[in-house]
Amino acid sequence: MESLPNFKWTNPIHLLALGFGSGAVPKAPGTFGTVVGVLFYLPMSYLTGVVYLSLVGLMFFAGIYICGRTAKDFGVHDHGSIVWDEIVGYLIAMILAPTGWIWIFVGFVLFRVFDIWKPWPISLLDKKVHGGLGIMIDDVLAGLYTIGVMAVIKAWL
Secondary structure (H helix, E strand, O other): OOOOOOOOOOOHHHHHHOHHHHHHOOOOHHHHHHHHHHHHHHHHOOOOHHHHHHHHHHHHHHHHHHHHHHHHHHOOOOOOOOOHHHHHHHHHHOOOOOOOHHHHHHHHHHHHHHHHHOOOOHHHHHHHOOHHHHHHHHHHHHHHHHHHHHHHHHHHO
16 A cells, blocks of 8 residues: 555544544555444444434545545545545445344455445446545445345345
8 A cells, every 4th residue: 555645643534534543554454444334333233223324424425525635635536545435335334234243244244345346336436436425435335235235145044
């Protein structure tokens, strides 16, 4: 991963974008950012559906600014250390997840697969949409794909 240009630990926007430091790890920052997503999910899973969705929506819209601003500060679109999008994407993936540790793990693995693989139209949007929305949108879709696959798995069980 590239170095962290113009990064300031004292900048709260940078801290959020880098998932409280998880994005600064040298290998697999997106995976470590998703682990932070799991840590967010654990207490959030006790919220009512409306409150959960509202909070995830707020995090998404804030993420457009957070990720866009950090990318601008770094001078690199979607720098590998920006992982707020993984945090929000994982929370989206878990919107309809059944309860239990196995589903937390299944959601984690599926989300990472879709985020890395970027099947169509994720790959198209990843290339065509720029700025903060561009950084966020591929992880939103990876989360939605995860919801779909987990629903199919749940129906088979």
